[in-house]
Amino acid sequence: MNQAHGSPYERGAADYYYWRPIDPHWYPHGTYNGERIDPSNGMTEDEVRQYLQGYADAEVYGDRKDYGEYEPEPEPEDDE
Secondary structure, three states: OOOOOOOHHHHHHHHHHOOOOOOOOEOOOOOOOOOOEOHHHOOOHHHHHHHHHHHHHHHHHOOOOOOOOOOOOOOOOOOO
16 A cells, blocks of 8 residues: 555545544645645545545554644544
């Protein structure tokens, strides 16, 4: 699985690390370089799966950015 900077897997892991909610996306030319690809503009099911795997792997590892005294509240889980 591609884990390069900007890849779906890396973006998922980064979103978890920085306390961001799940929001599948990636950047073909590296993070924040060029167009942001998401499910609304061409992100494939496999790329979404890679993003979710990166997020899940980061969650298992458990490392998150330490913001000092401020820590963002985790997103509430849907009860669907």
